[in-house]
Each structure stands twice: as structure tokens, then as C-alpha cells.
Amino acid sequence: MPGRRRALAGLGVAVLALGLVITAALVWVTAHDYNRSEHRLLSLETQLTADAIVAADPLYVEDHLGGAVNLAAATDGDVAVFRKAMSGSVGANGSFAAASLWHVTAGAPRLVTTVGSGSLLAASQAAVLIRRAETSTTFLVTELTGPHALQIAYAEAASGPGGSFVAFAEQSLPVSRRISVPSNSPLSQLNLAVYLGRSQSAAALLETDSTVPLPLRGTTSTSTIPFGNTMLTIATSPRSALSGPIPQVLPWAIAAGGVLLTLLAVLATERLIRRRDEAARLSEQATNLYMEQRTVAETLQHALLPQVIPAIPGLEIAVRYRSAAERADIGGDWYDVVPLDEDSFVFVIGDVSGHDLRAATVMASLHYACRAYALEGHPPAVILSRLRRMLDVTRDGHVATVLCGLAEVKAHRVTLANAGHLPPLVAGDTDAGYPPVKPGPPIGIPQHGAPEPAVITIPARGLLLAYTDGLIERRDETLDAGMKRLADAVAGTSLSLDDLLDSTIAGLPGDEPFDDVALIGLRWLT
Amino acid sequence: MADLDRSEQNAPSAEAREEDGITVIVLAGDLDMTNVKHVSAVVDAALDGRPRTLILDASGLTYMDSSGVALMAQTTRLFQAVQVRNPTPIVRRLLELTGLSQILQIIDENQP
Numbered sequence: 001m002p003g004r005r006r007a008l009a010g011l012g013v014a015v016l017a018l019g020l021v022i023t024a025a026l027v028w029v030t031a032h033d034y035n036r037s038e039h040r041l042l043s044l045e046t047q048l049t050a051d052a053i054v055a056a057d058p059l060y061v062e063d064h065l066g067g068a069v070n071l072a073a074a075t076d077g078d079v080a081v082f083r084k085a086m087s088g089s090v091g092a093n094g095s096f097a098a099a100s101l102w103h104v105t106a107g108a109p110r111l112v113t114t115v116g117s118g119s120l121l122a123a124s125q126a127a128v129l130i131r132r133a134e135t136s137t138t139f140l141v142t143e144l145t146g147p148h149a150l151q152i153a154y155a156e157a158a159s160g161p162g163g164s165f166v167a168f169a170e171q172s173l174p175v176s177r178r179i180s181v182p183s184n185s186p187l188s189q190l191n192l193a194v195y196l197g198r199s200q201s202a203a204a205l206l207e208t209d210s211t212v213p214l215p216l217r218g219t220t221s222t223s224t225i226p227f228g229n230t231m232l233t234i235a236t237s238p239r240s241a242l243s244g245p246i247p248q249v250l251p252w253a254i255a256a257g258g259v260l261l262t263l264l265a266v267l268a269t270e271r272l273i274r275r276r277d278e279a280a281r282l283s284e285q286a287t288n289l290y291m292e293q294r295t296v297a298e299t300l301q302h303a304l305l306p307q308v309i310p311a312i313p314g315l316e317i318a319v320r321y322r323s324a325a326e327r328a329d330i331g332g333d334w335y336d337v338v339p340l341d342e343d344s345f346v347f348v349i350g351d352v353s354g355h356d357l358r359a360a361t362v363m364a365s366l367h368y369a370c371r372a373y374a375l376e377g378h379p380p381a382v383i384l385s386r387l388r389r390m391l392d393v394t395r396d397g398h399v400a401t402v403l404c405g406l407a408e409v410k411a412h413r414v415t416l417a418n419a420g421h422l423p424p425l426v427a428g429d430t431d432a433g434y435p436p437v438k439p440g441p442p443i444g445i446p447q448h449g450a451p452e453p454a455v456i457t458i459p460a461r462g463l464l465l466a467y468t469d470g471l472i473e474r475r476d477e478t479l480d481a482g483m484k485r486l487a488d489a490v491a492g493t494s495l496s497l498d499d500l501l502d503s504t505i506a507g508l509p510g511d512e513p514f515d516d517v518a519l520i521g522l523r524w525l526t
Numbered sequence: 527m528a529d530l531d532r533s534e535q536n537a538p539s540a541e542a543r544e545e546d547g548i549t550v551i552v553l554a555g556d557l558d559m560t561n562v563k564h565v566s567a568v569v570d571a572a573l574d575g576r577p578r579t580l581i582l583d584a585s586g587l588t589y590m591d592s593s594g595v596a597l598m599a600q601t602t603r604l605f606q607a608v609q610v611r612n613p614t615p616i617v618r619r620l621l622e623l624t625g626l627s628q629i630l631q632i633i634d635e636n637q638p
Contacts, residue, residue: 353596355559394603399596401624420595420624439625445599447629475556475589479619515559515591 015269019262023255031251034243035219041242042221045190050223050234053194058227061139061154061169064089069101069167072112073160077103079113082167089169090116096169097151102130104157104164112165119170120144120151130166133157141228143196144170152196152206154228178208189242191216195233198224206232211239301331304364310339314409314526318497320519322470322505331516332359332400333468334367338374343409346374346383349421349466349520350402353442362391362398366443370404380404380417381450384443388419391444399444403437403466412458412524417451419443422479424466425487428459432491434483463497464522465490470515471504497523538587540568549577550611554586562593569597573604580605581633585612595624602629609633 068085075081079101086099098116102109109130111123121144133140133155144151150173157166191210193200200215200222208214216237223234241248301323309317319335332352339345348370352363369390373383383404393399403421407414416424420442423434440451458464465486472482486504493500501521508517538555549572557565572580580601587594598621601608608630610621621627 351592353592392603393596393600397600399599401592401595418625420599420626422623439623441602441625441629442595442599444596445602445629469592473591478616479623 011273012266012269016262016266019258019265023258023262026258027251027255030247030254034241034247034251037243037247038219038238038241039221042190042219042236042238045242046221046223046234046236049190049192049236050225053232053234054225057232058225060089060095061156061228064094064096065099065139065154065156065167065169066158068099069156069158069165072101072167073158073162073165076160076162077101077112077165082113083115086115086167086169095171097172099167099169100126102126102166102168103162104130104134104166109166116170118149118172119168120146120149121153121168121170126168129153129155129168130157133166134164136229139228141196141230150174173206189239190236191239193235195235196227197230198233200233200235204233210237212237300360304360304367305334306336309337310345312337312339312345312409313342314524315407316497316521316523316525318501318519318521320501320505320517322508322517331355332363332398333470333516333518334363335466335518335520336367336371337520338371340374340377340406343411344407345409346380346404346406347466347520347522348374348383348402348404349468349518350400350443351421351468351516351518352400353398353444359398362396362400366390366400366402370402374404379453380406380415381453384417384419384440385450387443388445388447392446393444396444399442401442401469405464405466407464407522409524412460412462414456414458414464416454416456418454419451422467422469422472422483424464425483425490426456426458427463427465427487427490427493429461430492432463432487434487458524460524460526462524463490463500466520468516468518470517471508471519473515497521538565540565542568542572545581548579548581549575550581550583552583552586554588556589557587557594557597558589558591559593562597565594566597569601569604578606579609580607581609581611583611584614584617587614587617590617590620592624595620595626598626598630599624602626607631612636 064086068082071085072078072082082101088094090096090099096116098114098119100114100119100121101112103112109127129140129142134157136157139154139156142153144153151170152173154169155166157164191212193208193210193214193216194206195204196206197204202214205214210216216235218237220235220237224231225234305321309319317337321333323331332354334350336348337345350366352359352366366387370383370387373386378386384402387402391398391400401420403416403418403424405414405416416437418437418439420439423437425432426435435454435456437454438452440447472479472486474482489504489507490500495503501519505517505519538553538557538561541552543550543552551568551572553565582598582601598608598610610630611633612635613621613632618632621632
């Protein structure tokens with residue numbers, strides 16, 4: 001069954017494909033969910049960071065620098081007031097390294113005072129910035145680059161009765177631009193980069209704590225916040241899974257588990273397929289064995305029956321044997337024809353009860369004993385008496401019905417003896433009937449004395465048909481009805497002997513008989 | 527399988543009982559080669575009491591083939607006397623044709 005095997009191999013492939021598709025779908029869903037959750041957490045943390053920076057930087061500049069320049073303007077450039085206002089935010093106390101106050105009159109700006117040290121602001125630069133600061137509504141942000149330092153400078157302007165004042169504050173940046181974040185800070189999970197302006201270029205980088213090269217790649221989130229006249233851009237990426245290690249490895253665990261389960265399912269399918277094939281093979285074997293056994297039984301049965309029926313002058317002889325349908329066991333029916341001289345012969349038909357090998361061996365011994373007694377020249381009644389001594393139902397478990405006849409062809413005479421067998425049918429040209437032959441009990445039951453022989457005369461071109469009960473026995477019907485049916489079929493027939501025997505066997509019901517059928521037909525040619 | 531189905535449908539019942547100290551086996555249904563062993567077992571069981579006479583009540587026996595003939599023939603060797611009571615025409619004719627009517631007794635209670 002290679003076709004079925006191919007189909008079942010296809011089933012294995014289908015199971016594999018289905019398992020992998022389901023696994024892939026589960027992995028995609030979990031991974032997608034994980035990524036979405038990571039993005040959401042990252043975006044939340046970025047927003048928190050931005051809020052913190054707003055509180056720290058732009059407001060700080062507005063408060064301290066803006067407050068100081070407004071005081072300076074209101075006091076007409078009072079140096080002490082300005083210095084006092086900036087003292088809290090310059091040097092070790094604050095974020096600024098240095099601050100300066102400029103007075104703008106109609107001519108050039110004039111430096112009023114400076115606080116702190118390390119200013120990188122040159123006078124020419126200051127002049128440009130002061131003009132821009134005077135027209136700006138917020139503070140200006142500029143980067144200053146010195147030989148060994150970096151600064152951001154803030155400029156804010158204010159007007160008072162004595163004219164315009166502009167204050168600068170300068171904030172030092174680490175040259176590496178690296179900041180360190182304490183490990184207990186919420187920011188410690190993030191790579192953080194803060195840029196001045198919208199561009200995430202290396203030049204615009206203000207500070208970072210990133211452990212990976214910039215700009216950040218992969219899962220990132222950015223946020224921009226206003227910062228004076230420019231912007232701060234905050235970019236973040238997670239250092240490790242923000243939602244913990246389990247959601248991160250879950251897709252991989254599902255992938256591994258799914259593939260493993262799929263492979264197990266494929267193995268189980270293959271195993272089922274192999275078992276089914278094996279069962280089919282065993283069933284085929286059992287069928288073959290049964291057929292073989294049946295063939296052996298039939299072969300044995302046929303081997304026990306005469307293969308060649310002797311030719312008798314003036315007579316046509318035909319025999320048939322039909323084994324019971326659909327049975328593996330052996331029937332006990334037999335027939336025999338034993339020529340004695342040119343004109344006479346003995347014919348026998350018998351039926352051993354039971355349908356097993358033992359019945360067949362009983363049949364064989366009766367068959368050959370019967371033949372031996374006939375060849376010794378005993379008449380039928382004596383043959384049956386002697387057979388009766390051979391078999392005992394209490395010992396052998398079987399009985400046998402036997403009809404034995406001595407036929408003298410030219411005399412049209414048949415001498416019959418019967419042990420429990422059905423009577424023979426005798427037919428002439430137009431009629432058919434059963435001549436009375438008183439039966440003795442079956443062989444296997446003791447009987448004292450020989451059975452009564454019956455001598456019958458066969459009409460011209462007459463027919464004698466001896467048979468076993470399988471030919472006429474039917475359910476819900478007496479034997480007489482079956483015997484009449486057979487007689488009606490034979491009376492006045494124009495069929496040849498062979499065709500007649502074939503037609504009587506062919507006329508048996510399809511599902512019956514259970515029993516074997518044996519037939520001998522003798523037709524006188526004169 | 528057809529034969530198995532049929533024997534299931536019309537399996538014979540064989541029931542042993544005592545009537546005035548005589549063992550009676552009441553047979554009913556179809557008795558053929560597919561189920562004769564069942565009836566045979568009932569007969570064997572009845573032998574345990576070592577009765578001298580066996581009555582086979584065949585009034586309900588609707589069909590019998592040569593297997594039944596063999597079984598009844600065997601009972602005539604196991605018991606001193608075997609009576610077949612009220613056989614149906616089918617069974618009665620079979621007993622006559624096979625010569626069993628010579629070795630067992632057929633009793634018709636309906637025809638005195």
C-alpha cells in the first residue's frame with residue numbers, strides 16, 4: 001500500500017507545518033506584546049526624564065539669571081545687588097561657573113561686573129549676543145569652546161530706568177560630555193543622551209551616560225523640550241528589558257517549546273502510521289493463513305475422493321462434490337465406485353457426522369474399508385454390517401450414514417443396503433420416485449443382524465441418483481418436500497447427466513447449504 | 527459469517543428437567559451443525575445422574591439436520607432407553623428416513 005503510506009507521510013509533514021505555524025504565531029504575538037510594552041515603558045521614562053530636566057535646567061536659568069538681570073535693571077546696574085543675586089548660583093554653590101552683567105547704552109555694551117571665574121566669553125562674542133538678547137523674549141543659549149573647556153552660555157536682557165542690561169551666565173560641560181548616573185536612579189536602566197537643538201549629531205551632544213555608541217539605535221524614544229531660544233532633545237534606549245527578564249525571554253521559550261512539541265507530535269504521528277501499517281500487514285497475513293488453511297482442508301477432502309471414475313460399459317456415471325461455502329473445516333461426505341467385473345460394480349455414498357479433521361479421518365477409513373469389502377465380493381448388506389463393527393459413536397464420537405448398492409448393468413438390477421442414509425432417486429423417461437429401501441440405523445450404532453437388502457429394477461435409459469442430505473435439506477420444510485423438489489427436477493429431463501448434476505447443485509440456495517453435498521448419478525444407456 | 531448470524535438468531539434452547547424421576551431435555555429452535563455442541567453439553571450434563579431413560583421433548587424443535595441425527599444416535603448409546611416426545615413432522619420424518627426410529631422410541635401424546 002505505497003499510496004496510503006505516502007498519504008500518511010504527508011500527514012506527518014502537515015503536523016510539522018501546523019505545529020511550526022502555531023509556534024510562529026505565538027512567538028510573534030508574545031514578541032509584539034513585549035516590544036509594545038517596552039516602548040510604552042521607555043516612552044514613559046523618557047517623559048519623566050524630560051520633566052526632570054525642565055525642572056532642573058530651563059527653570060533654573062530663568063530663576064537665577066532672569067531674576068538677577070531684572071534686579072540689576074531695576075537698581076540701575078547696582079553691582080552689589082547683581083553680585084548678591086548671582087552668588088547662590090555661581091561657583092561651588094550653583095550650576096554656573098561664571099556670570100557677567102553688561103550695560104547697553106546707545107554706543108557699545110559696557111561690562112559692569114563679573115562673578116566667578118573661568119569665563120570663555122570674549123567681548124566681541126558678547127557684543128553679538130547682547131544685540132540678539134535685547135530682542136529675544138527668552139534667554140539665549142550658545143555653546144562656547146575654549147582650549148580646554150566647554151561651556152554653555154545663557155544671555156538674558158532686561159530694561160530699567162537707566163537703560164538696558166544683559167546678563168550672561170556660563171555653565172561648564174565635561175569635555176567628554178559624559179555624566180554618571182547613580183545606579184539607584186530610575187535613569188540607571190536607560191542609555192540617555194541630551195542634545196542641544198533638534199539634531200542628534202555628535203556636535204550637538206551636551207551630555208550622555210550611554211554604554212553604547214551614539215546615536216542610539218534599536219528601541220529608542222526621544223522627547224524635546226523648549227530651552228531658551230532653542231530645544232533640548234532627549235534620546236533614550238533601554239539597557240536591559242524594562243519589563244523584566246521573563247517577558248524578554250518568553251518568545252524564545254515559546255519558540256523552543258513549540259518546536260519541541262511539534263517534533264514530538266510528528267514523532268507520535270509517524271509511530272501511529274507505522275503501527276497502522278503493521279496492523280494492516282498482520283491482518284493480511286491472517287487472511288492469507290485462513291485461505292491457506294481452507295485450501296489445505298479442501299485439498300485433503302478432494303484427495304480422499306476418487307479422482308477418476310471408472311468407465312462401465314452400457315452406463316454413464318457422473319459424480320459431484322461441493323464443499324460447504326465459506327467454511328475452513330472439512331466435510332465428511334464421500335462417494336466411491338468400485339468395478340467388480342465387466343457388468344457389475346458397487347457404488348457407495350456416505351456422510352460422516354461432524355466437520356473436523358477427525359471426521360475426515362473416519363470418512364477415509366470407512367471409505368477404504370468399504371472399497372476393500374466390495375472388492376472381496378461381499379454384497380451391500382454384508383459390507384454395511386462389517387462397517388458397523390468398525391465405528392462406535394461412544395468411542396469415536398461420530399456416526400455415518402451410508403448407502404451401498406451393487407449394480408448389474410445388463411440386468412438393470414440394483415441391490416441396495418442402507419444405514420440411515422436418504423433413499424436414492426430412480427427416474428425413468430417420464431417419472432421419478434424413491435423406491436422403498438428400509439434404512440437401518442447409522443453406522444456407529446450397533447445393530448444385530450444384517451440390514452434388509454432391497455432389490456430394485458431400473459427402467460430403460462433409467463437414472464439413479466444417490467446424494468447426501470445437503471442436497472435436499474432446507475429449513476422450515478420436511479425432507480419429503482425436498483425430495484419431491486429433486487424428483488420434479490429430474491423427471492422427464494432432457495439434460496445430459498453432467499448438466500443435470502450441475503443444475504441440481506446450482507439450484508441450491510445461495511446462503512445454504514451449510515453442509516457439503518456429494519452426488520453420484522448413474523444413467524443406463526439402454 | 528452468515529452461519530454464525532443464523533445460529534444466533536434461531537439458536538436452539540435445551541433445558542433439562544425431571545418429570546416423575548425421568549430426565550427430560552426440552553429442545554426448541556433450530557438444531558444444526560453450528561450449535562449442536564451446545565445441546566451436546568446439556569446431554570452430557572444430564573448423564574451425571576446416571577439415569578436409565580432419557581426423554582427428548584422435540585415438540586418445539588423446528589429444524590434438525592444430520593448433526594442432530596448424530597446427536598440423537600449417540601444418546602441411544604449413552605442411555606438404556608431414549609424417547610423422542612411429540613416430534614414435529616420435519617424431525618419425525620428425519621428420524622424415520624435415517625433408521626433412528628428403530629433404535630429410539632417416538633411418542634406422540636396427541637395421538638393416543
